[in-house]
Amino acid sequence: MRKSEAIIDNGQGVTPKEKTPSITGAFLPGATLGILGSGQLGRMSAMAAKSLGYRVVVYDETPEGPAVSCADLAITASFNDPVALVRFASEVDVVTVEFENIPVSVLEFLEKRKPVRPSSRVVLICQDRIREKEFLLSVGIAVAPFRAITSALQLKKALAALGGDSILKTAALGYDGKGQISLKPGNDVTAAWEQLSAPLAVLEQKIAFQSEASVICARSVSGESLCFPVQTNVHRDGILDVTTVPANLPESVASKARAIASDIAEKLGVIGLITVEFFVLADGSLLVNELAPRPHNSGHHTLETTMTSQFAQHIRAVCGLPLGPVMLRSPGVMINLLGDLWKAGQPDWKLLLRESGIFLHLYGKKGAKPGRKMGHFTLLGEGATVRDRAIGLRTLLSHSES
Template sequence: MTGAKTLLPGATIGVMGGGQLGRMFAVAARRMGYFVHTFSPDKNGPAAQFSDQATTAAYDDEEAVRRFAGAIDVLTFEFENMPAATIEWASHQQLVRPKGAILLTAQNRLREKEFLAGAGFPVAPFRRIANSSELTQAIEAIGRPAILKGAAFGYDGKGQQRIDPETELAAVWEGREDELCVLEAVIDFEKEISVIAARDPSGATAVFPVSENIHRNHILDLTLAPARIEERVAAAARELACDVAEKLDLVGLLAVEMFLKSDGELIINELAPRPHNSGHWTIEGCVTSQFEQNVRAVCGLPLGSTGLLRPTAMVNLLGDVWQGGEPHWPAALEEPNVHLHLYGKHQPRPGRKMGHLTAVGETVEAAVESARRARERLALN
């Protein structure tokens, strides 16, 4: 179901997915007087801990999905990698924002790239790969270095292999068997940036300041905002994100990851039709956070100002931070401009996103320094 319906405070927002994005969404929604009902296969996860109600069931449990969809007033997502059938069952029963077709596009790299390229948006040269001979041909066409990515279920660099001049193609394909993949050219970028746009049911858009992202081991490590790029490039990046949201006919939030080349050219890397790790800084850094904006867009309320309050930096806290025991929280918070966000996850596995620290500053450099220093202080004993 789609439509221009407005959901007022007092309505129940259903959220598919149970992670930290759903948790921070629930905080914003409940603050505004909405009820939040989450659906996740994991019991008492980050989102459930902050929800009014939590359904614990598998995504392929049709009866549970239908019952959940019938118990809410609108459905949104904090996670896009669920079976198409789940989205379809829910869509039959309930207003779904963003609409299911957008989830299906964004959950598969091939569909996503084909949509973007087909609509004339800039993407890295790519090929669809379904077997080893297609890989050999595509490498001829695209050249090296290239990156082979599984089409489905990838995040934090999982399922990706880089193909350098000396890489043996046979070894790359081993273990993939007949997995559908995308081969793309490696882009020699100067910076990675992302832009989060919101679009409401009437088609109005609002776009946040550009985030500059630094990854470590393919996982986002640091976001600083506003990105240290030319105003002209920032304007182009923001316009690009709005154009993609428009083309998708999105209602909700869209994060657009981009590569910025040294000549100023922008290449779209990935889309996420939901809140994004690179937008967590907006909680402290902007007039309206990405999470509140998501609530407003999904409920059909006027979008809030995306104005920047202060330069801001965010560092992720991965499970690795727990290696030497419980992190020293008071030491980190001795930085008075630093804010702690923990997601309520019980197992601090290496590489797992457990929380983040946000710092505001007079300049973006000062904010970065505070955030990094605070994270280093977690190891003090």
């Protein structure tokens, strides 16, 4: 294998590159990237774009988002404000999203003016659990058994049909385990339906998975796709808690996960990143849990662990550049820092920062609330000892007060 192939293919991509890729038509450094949404994903994407030399404009309904301080210009306006959207479009060369809950009408409006990556079609699919599952089934990818639900009566029938423990989820706008209710056969479905308080929901069979994993796949304007290494994720109360890379999986399972993610990227025709969350079953088979057409919390470790971070890759793809290499530079463990740690004030960061191999990222959010993602850290290294040390350091922080 020639050296250029080794760099680009890495056993993880689907399109080995043989010659220098063309970047005709790309938005080169100096151009302006528009980001819809201003949360931590927008912040880290903005930082990656700035470091490549792009100008960044963020648009959000609140002026307080973590991305605002990293942008050259922040437009604060309703997503229903056509005047502000026209101004945003006139300021930028290309538009991306930092979360999928942007109204699709906004993306369609902007698409008439500037390239929007990912497209409104991709976001439409990924912002609704039912559309997402139907898309996956239509391209032959397995998901947990589910039923679409619009009433308590339907819920009752579906709970009986699925025949065991299930999870009721709002079709739209759920994140970090919000908008989900666990149900067992015989539970009061009327109360659950009222509590969910959503017009449309999905009832999913609760899967007794062996582990959870995710794969972030980038797809460029020219159709090249490349997957980051597979990672193992542990959730607590529906919120990502710990990510370990590489995943603790046999290579046969990991390569299957990457192949599924590349297939999804291809079939969606996404430009940018698509993150695929998986349930890994005891026999090594995989069910896709959900998709996110953007950088993902489980990929934060790539800031240190891979040659190109997920944020830099997203910017490269969206701006029409060739993808960067994604080989693992170091194994690592990513630990989320939730607002719960701020109970007694600012945690004592000395306890973390005195340790070697720790990379701390704080999102600059005002107002720490339980369950709110305030930051994360990555500890480089591999194996249960490193993972336990990382978790132990967070426990230490939780008892601290600076």
